[in-house]
Amino acid sequence: MRDRTAALDSAAAGDWVSQQFLESAILRRMKALADDPTVPLFFGRLDYDEAHEDARGERFYIGRRHVSDEVGDPLVVDWRARISLPFYRASPRQPMGVRLRRRFGFQHGEMTAFEDEDLLRAPGERPGEAGDEFSVILEAEIERPRVGPMRDIVATIQPEQDVIVRAALEESVCVQGAPGTGKTAVGLHRAAFLLYSHREQLSRQGVLVVGPNASFLRYIGDVLPALGEIDAQQTTIEGLVGATLRRLNAKYVVRGADAADVATLKGDERMAQVIARALWSQVQVPAEGLVLPRGARRWRVATYEVEEIVAELRSRGVRYGAARAMLPQRLAHRILTKMEDAGDSPDDRVQDAVARTREVKRYADAVWPAVDPARLVLGLLADPGVLARAADGLLSAEEQATLRWAKPPKAPTSARWSLADAVLIDEAQDLVERTPSLGHVVADEAQDLSPMMLRAVGRRCSTGSTTVLGDLAQATTPWATRSWTDALRHLGKPDAHVEQLTQGFRVPGEVIEYAARLLPTIAPGLQPPTSVRRARGELSVTRVPGLVAATAAAARTAADQVGSVGLITPDARVAEVVAALREAGIAHAVLGEEPAGPVDVEAGGVEFDVPFDVVPASLAKGLEFDHVLLLEPAGIVAGEPDRVTGLRRLYVCLTRAVTSLVVLHTEPLPEELGTP
Structure with a gap:
């Protein structure tokens, strides 16, 4: 398919404009067809029963994307296609017309195993056989070393996850x-599913992932x-609102x-009213009418008439800028009416x-002045009188004092x-100019967003839909949401429905149970998570x-193991830990640091390029x-503004392991963890 696309000749276009359009389309198609040769294109097979209405006795291979042969016949069916749904949902109780489901196991692009499930087995056969077999491939995929960035989970999506992934666009x-x-993976796969199912609409409206x-x-x-999805954009909340700042003024x-x-007060929802x-x-x-x-x-347009026009515009509920643009026309219409009453016959051109006219524009500007949103906020934070008038009845005097800048900038x-x-x-x-809405927004770690940040994300999908991902137990900002x-x-x-995922496919049972000791304190209303993995994992608390x-010795041992290693440390001790690793000669990267120039692996490289990362908590x-x-849990807790937030941060750090967790500490452990 790549060869066929590359062989297309843009010179066949009828004119220069068409040629440019065709070249762009070919380039986008080539980017969408780019693929990692070590990742298998198919991971499953469905053999439909002869009685199935749409696929009588047909066989379909299920993969990450659609693959066709030279004449266009499908060799692999995209996992998002409707015909692929039974691969994730079918069961002996509800076979969905499938006679046999086969799952393939791969290692480094090479097929190593396959498992068959006879979904139409005769009554009386043990229903647990196929499920027991499937767990082998599922666990092998989960246990695969985590070197490098996150990978897709299309081969192992579970039914409860698939329900979320395939939720309707609206x-x-x-x-x-x-x-x-797997909540992050579920959110990303839902974005991929929606882009596949509503390609034309979402290509116009856009899809955004906020991390x-x-x-x-x-x-x-x-x-x-x-x-195969290259159209979705990704940004942070800082990137989202920072783009607004740059549009207003590059400086x-x-x-x-x-x-x-x-920051907590500025993130309060009352600030929207202020x-x-x-x-x-x-x-x-103004005190005088328009002449x-x-x-x-x-x-002449009398003052009371201007007041009526202004009141009518404000009652329409339009944005400030839109109403401001309407005001000159409203004033002109009132004058036009007076001309008609005087016997003239003006038309719309008049x-x-x-x-x-200069007089109308000046008058309109005086009544409804242009506003720079940055200057408006600057006035609130710098001028006590402006803030007092806007916050009257909303913020106390103490809160207003908290907001005010000690040394206001001049501009x-x-x-x-x-x-x-x-x-x-x-x-x-x-409020000045409506924010354009995207077709869909995925907001990850949304529990850490303030009410005002959530409003900023919501504006980007005001006429679209959203997938909100998070865990209230992992809320680590002072302004985090509580429900x-x-x-x-x-x-x-407000009408969005909440889905709970409690079955863990990544964190080993022993590790998640140890971390769950914090839940009664940090999120007493949440259901404790459970691990579906057979392996209990390795937990060591010393x-x-x-x-x-001790860190250097443990790091040297961990670096010799297969898979990725994350050394999670209190932020205040990052420099100390990095110095110890350098002295020990352990190659590492420091998460969050971008070294300039060529990467010196011994001194710490670019994150995810080496399998050993130093991770600030x-x-x-x-x-x-x-x-x-994981180093010094008490230090991680102490690094946050309050104890509950610190324990939530510790809960996050304790649950990053896929295979083993080693906790080293010199200070006493938080009492909520109890004894190891």
């Missing part, structure tokens, strides 16, 4: 997923392209940081000419905008006399490693 879904349940940080996006970045950048209490009040307070009715000289006549271009400030500016910009009901309301999707020496969320070394 449905918004919230997935509450415990560690290792918690840049390291996480690099980790998941290959999943959609591996499934507006996020370069500051707020204290936890300030900003709305501040914006609409810009509309002023327009035209020819020998002077036409109204347009009146609306463009928005010199301000050290924080992420929370950028979110407020994004809110103001949407999905509230989060969905802030997103503007108190050591010296952390640095604040960046561990969403990642997974075969082997995890």
Whole structure:
């Protein structure tokens, strides 16, 4: 298929424009057909029964994408096609017309095993046989070493996951997923499914994935392209609102940081009302009416008439900028009416000419001035009087004092905008001019978004749908949401349904049970997760006399094992740990650091390029490693603003392991963990 596409000749186009369009289409097609030769194109087979209405006795191979032969006949059917649904949903009780389902096992692109399930077995046969056999290939896939970025899970999607993946485009879904349940993979595969099922619509409207940080996006970045989907965009919440800043002015950048209490207050939903009040307070009715000289006549619009026009525009519920653009036409229409009453016969051209006159434009600008959203927010944070008027009855005097800048900048271009400030500016910009809506948005780790951040994400899918992914037990920001009901309301999707995933396919049983000791404190209302894996995993908790020496020894042992290694450390100890690894000569990368120039592996390379990563605790969320070394749990807890948030951060870090977890500590463990 790649060869056929590459052989297409754009010179066959009828003109230059058509040739450019054809070359672009061929290039996009080649990018979509790019593939990793070590990843098998098919992983399953369906043999349909003769009685099936649509596929009488036919056989289909199921794979990551559609593959056809020279004459266009399908060799492999895309996993998202309707005919592939029974591969994920069929069972002996509901065979869905399938006689036999075969699953293939691969290692490094080479077929190593296959398993058959006879879904039409005679009554009385043991129903557990096929399920027991399948678990071997499933577990082999789960246990496969985690070297490199995240990979797709199309071969092992489970029925409860498939229900979410294939949810209709118009449905918004919230997935509450415990560690290792595959919620991120489910969200990405739902995006791939929707792009396949609604290709034309979503190619126009767009699909966006919002992740918690840049390291996480690099980790998941290959999943959609591996499934042939290259149209979805990926960004962080900072990238999302930062783009709004840059559109307003290239000099507006996020370069500051707020204290936890300030950022929490700026993320409060009441700030939306404060900003709305501040914006609409810009509309002023002048003390005098409009006077327009035209020819020998002077036409007047009285002040009370202007007030009526302004009130009518505000009652329409349109954006500030749209109403501002309508005002000159409304004033011109009122003058046109007066001309008609005086016996003239003006037409629409006269109204347009009146609306463009200098007098009308000046008057309209005075009544309804243009607003720079960044200057509006700057005024709120820098001027106590402006903030007091906008926040009256919404924020207390103490809260207003918390918001105010100690040293206000002279202009928005010199301000050290924080992420929370950028979110407020994004809110103001949407009130001025409606944010374009995408067709679908996937929001991962959504439990860590403030109400105002959730509103920013919701604006991007106001007429589309969303897939919200997260775990309330892993909420590690001071402004994090405490319930999905509230989060969905802030997103503007209150009718979205919540799906819970509690069966873990990644974290070993012994590890998840140890981490679950924290749940009664950090998320008492959540159902504890369970591991479906046979292997219990390896858990070692050791108190050591010296952390640095013990870390180097444990790291040297871990580096010799098969698979990826993540050394998770309190953020404050990253430099100390990196120095110890360098002295020990252990090749590693430091997550979150981008070295300039050629990569020196001995000194620490680019993340995911080597199988050993030093991971600051604040960046561990969403990642997974075969082997995890976790240093000083008490230090991880102490690194957060409060104890509950710190325990949630520790819960995240404890649940990153796929095979083994080694905990090293010199300080006493948090009492919630009990004894190892």
